[in-house]
Amino acid sequence: MATPGVETSAIGLLKRAVELDGEKRFTESLVCYQEGIQLLLDVLKATTDEEKKKRFRQRITEYMDRAEKLKQHIEAEKEAGRYHEQMKIENNSTGNSYEKVFGRFFDEQVTMVEVEDPYIRSNHQVLNFVRFCELIVKSKSKVQTICLTTGQDQGKGQEEKLSELVKNLEKYNMTLKVTYSASLHDREIRLNNGWVIKIGRGLDYFKAADGKFVIGFCDMDLRQCHETTVDIFHKKHSKSVGV
Amino acid sequence: MATPGVETSAIGLLKRAVELDGEKRFTESLVCYQEGIQLLLDVLKATTDEEKKKRFRQRITEYMDRAEKLKQHIEAEKEAGRYHEQMKIENNSTGNSYEKVFGRFFDEQVTMVEVEDPYIRSNHQVLNFVRFCELIVKSKSKVQTICLTTGQDQGKGQEEKLSELVKNLEKYNMTLKVTYSASLHDREIRLNNGWVIKIGRGLDYFKAADGKFVIGFCDMDLRQCHETTVDIFHKKHSKSVGV
Numbered sequence: 001m002a003t004p005g006v007e008t009s010a011i012g013l014l015k016r017a018v019e020l021d022g023e024k025r026f027t028e029s030l031v032c033y034q035e036g037i038q039l040l041l042d043v044l045k046a047t048t049d050e051e052k053k054k055r056f057r058q059r060i061t062e063y064m065d066r067a068e069k070l071k072q073h074i075e076a077e078k079e080a081g082r083y084h085e086q087m088k089i090e091n092n093s094t095g096n097s098y099e100k101v102f103g104r105f106f107d108e109q110v111t112m113v114e115v116e117d118p119y120i121r122s123n124h125q126v127l128n129f130v131r132f133c134e135l136i137v138k139s140k141s142k143v144q145t146i147c148l149t150t151g152q153d154q155g156k157g158q159e160e161k162l163s164e165l166v167k168n169l170e171k172y173n174m175t176l177k178v179t180y181s182a183s184l185h186d187r188e189i190r191l192n193n194g195w196v197i198k199i200g201r202g203l204d205y206f207k208a209a210d211g212k213f214v215i216g217f218c219d220m221d222l223r224q225c226h227e228t229t230v231d232i233f234h235k236k237h238s239k240s241v242g243v
Numbered sequence: 244m245a246t247p248g249v250e251t252s253a254i255g256l257l258k259r260a261v262e263l264d265g266e267k268r269f270t271e272s273l274v275c276y277q278e279g280i281q282l283l284l285d286v287l288k289a290t291t292d293e294e295k296k297k298r299f300r301q302r303i304t305e306y307m308d309r310a311e312k313l314k315q316h317i318e319a320e321k322e323a324g325r326y327h328e329q330m331k332i333e334n335n336s337t338g339n340s341y342e343k344v345f346g347r348f349f350d351e352q353v354t355m356v357e358v359e360d361p362y363i364r365s366n367h368q369v370l371n372f373v374r375f376c377e378l379i380v381k382s383k384s385k386v387q388t389i390c391l392t393t394g395q396d397q398g399k400g401q402e403e404k405l406s407e408l409v410k411n412l413e414k415y416n417m418t419l420k421v422t423y424s425a426s427l428h429d430r431e432i433r434l435n436n437g438w439v440i441k442i443g444r445g446l447d448y449f450k451a452a453d454g455k456f457v458i459g460f461c462d463m464d465l466r467q468c469h470e471t472t473v474d475i476f477h478k479k480h481s482k483s484v485g486v
Contacts, residue, residue, distance in 0.1 A: 005351045005383055038281055108248045126456055134462040150325060161456045168457040213369055213404045214411035218461070219377040 006046075010039035014063060021066070025085050026074050027232065031104055033067040073129070078194065083234035089205060091227040096205070097220040098135045100199065101230060106139035109193040113143055117202035118151040118184040126161045128203040131220065133165065137172055145175050152180040194236035200228040249289075253282035257306060264309070268328050270475065271318050276310040298470040321437065328478035333447060335366055339448070340463040341378045344473060345432070345440060349382035352436040356386055360445035361394040361427040369404045371446040374463065376408065380415055388418050395423040401482035443471040 013036035020029035029110065037060060044056045077083035089096050113136065120129045136143050146169070152158065166176045187202035199205065205228045209217040216222035256279035263272035280303060287299045290318045320326035332339050356379065372391065377387050391413070395401065408418045430445035442448065448471045452460045459465035 009383070041284070052373065061280065130456055130458070131461050135457055135463060135464055137458050138462065140252070164454050164456040167454065172458060210411065211407050213373055214409040215373070215377055215380050215415060218370065218374050222377055223382060 006039050007043045010036050011188060012036075013039065017063075017067075021070065025084055025087050026070055027104055028071050028087060030074070031066060033063055033070065036065050037067065077235040078236060081235060083232075084231040087230045087232070089225050089228045089230065092207075092224045094216070094224055095221055096120075096225050097223075098132050098203075100221065102132075102135060103139065103199065105191055105193070105195040105232075106136065106141040106143075107193060108127075108140055108142060110139075110143055110191045112145045112147070112192040114149075114188075114190040116149045116184055116186055116188045116190075117204075118181075118187070119202055119204050120148060120150040121153040121156065121158050122163070123161075124208075125204055126158070126165070128206070129162075132203060133169065133174075133176070136174075141175060145177065147177045147179070147180050149179045150182060150186060151182065177189055189206045190235075192207040193233045196233040196235050197235070198231040200230070201226060249282055250286045253279050253286055255279075256282065256444045260306075260310075263311065268299045268330050269313055270347055271330060273310060273313050273317070276306055280306050280310065283438045285441075301448055307310065321477040321479060322372075324478065326475075328475040330473045330475070332468045332473065335450075336458070336469045337467055338464055338466050342373050342465075343464065344442075345375075345378060348434055348436070348438040348440065349379065349384040349386075350436060351383055351385060352476055353384040353434045355388045355390070355435040356388045357392075357431075357433040358427055358446075359427055359431045359433075360447075361424075361430070362398040362445055362447050363391060363393040363405070363441075364399070364401050366404075367451075368447055369401070369408070371449070372405075373408060374445060376412065376417075377418070379417075386417060388420065390420045390422070392424050392427060394427060404448065410471065433478075437476050437477045439476040441474040441476070443473070444469060 011080075013032050016031050017032035019033060020026075040056060040063070043051060044060065047053050047056060060092055065151050074083060087101075089101075114130075115132070117129075119125050133146065136146065148162075161176050162176075166178065169176045187199050189199070190199040205226050207224045207226055208218060210222060211217070216224065253411075256275050260279055261273035263269075263275060276285050283299060283303050283306070287296060287303065290296050290299060291482065317326060330344075332344075360372075362368050379389065391405075405419075405421050409421065412419045413453070430442050432442070433438040434440075448469050449463060450467045450469055452466060454460070459467065
């Protein structure tokens with residue numbers, strides 16, 4: 001089932017996995033290792049040259065070992081309550097949709113998400129939050145409750161917009177609780193499987209599109225971003241998470 | 244690396260593959276077989292129970308055989324110039340983004356795409372076409388030329404909108420050629436790897452969202468659809484394709 005391009009994609013993903021591994025971006029690296037290994041298995045299946053087969057098998061074993069070690073390392077650090085990983089979204093970079101940045105943390109254990117972000121106010125910011133909720137609906141998580149704490153913008157329809165979303169989410173058996181706070185400072189997303197994601201700019205890290213009828217207007221993976229730092233922690237044993 | 248849910252997902256995908264197979268929706272079925280088999284391989288790797296391992300191996304072999312036969316059948320029908328598959332998008336169904344409907348046809352051989360659709364006119368229709376171009380940009384295809392033939396709507400800014408897209412696509416080294424025609428009837432997408440996709444409603448098969456701040460406003464996989472029929476042909480040897 002493998003085409004010539006599959007090998008190139010596999011190599012690209014595994015190279016990226018090794019890079020991310022070196023940068024201690026372990027959860028991201030693990031996703032790349034796993035996807036890269038899958039592709040390399042496809043290539044192996046389609047290869048008939050015995051010499052090549054042997055080489056591929058060796059590489060696959062090496063990468064699987066490293067992925068397994070990485071997984072154990074992440075688990076150990078999580079158990080010890082000290083897991084920390086940092087990713088930097090570069091200025092003008094693309095490929096940073098919410099799916100790419102948050103998707104891997106929404107496993108089947110998550111039932112509750114807390115979002116603290118002072119700027120879910122203007123049109124495009126509420127739409128960012130809609131996109132974040134769409135990610136949750138599409139994920140394999142079993143989220144029933146989303147708690148949003150944000151700043152209030154009086155007289156600009158913010159409450160109406162968020163009420164529309166609250167009502168709509170009921171159809172998906174999800175409760176969205178909105179709390180307004182004037183004293184918020186941190187921008188933080190907490191999942192009740194223990195993952196905590198702090199983003200310098202909150203959800204509003206995308207640049208405006210160059211126009212309305214351009215590539216990247218609809219697909220946020222193709223949208224350019226502002227420079228921002230994402231810190232990822234795991235706090236399973238901490239009391240700050242959960243209701 | 245497998246969690247309990249992976250087995251459920253694998254079974255779900257393979258069940259869907261068998262259903263689609265029975266409905267002669269072969270290219271769709273193949274995607275489901277391939278993804279399901281990959282997941283089942285993950286489950287196999289994580290299983291220690293020898294009895295279970297044996298059962299999984301047997302199932303994987305069976306599904307791989309069927310997928311291989313399907314692939315050969317598709318190839319043979321393509322070679323004979325008579326491949327035909329039909330999918331029906333049901334009224335109010337979701338999960339029919341352009342990626343899901345067209346994604347699998349954009350392989351590395353495609354360099355040119357022709358779209359005939361009389362209704363790329365209003366705002367939301369031009370945005371549909373933007374989404375279609377975003378799919379191309381994100382795919383592994385090497386598309387350099389997109390030819391759009393559509394009807395003309397004078398005085399509603401249609402030309403300006405499409406010009407914005409033409410200019411923007413230049414940044415991606417892609418040429419968009421727009422031709423206006425008053426006599427178009429068919430809605431058809433032709434790829435120069437031979438695939439021809441006819442959609443009853445053209446690209447405009449999504450229903451309007453229930454509001455602006457609702458699930459499915461941004462992510463078209465979550466948007467409800469109008470009922471429409473998609474006919475998929477392969478015409479490698481036909482003269483109607485290619486420039």
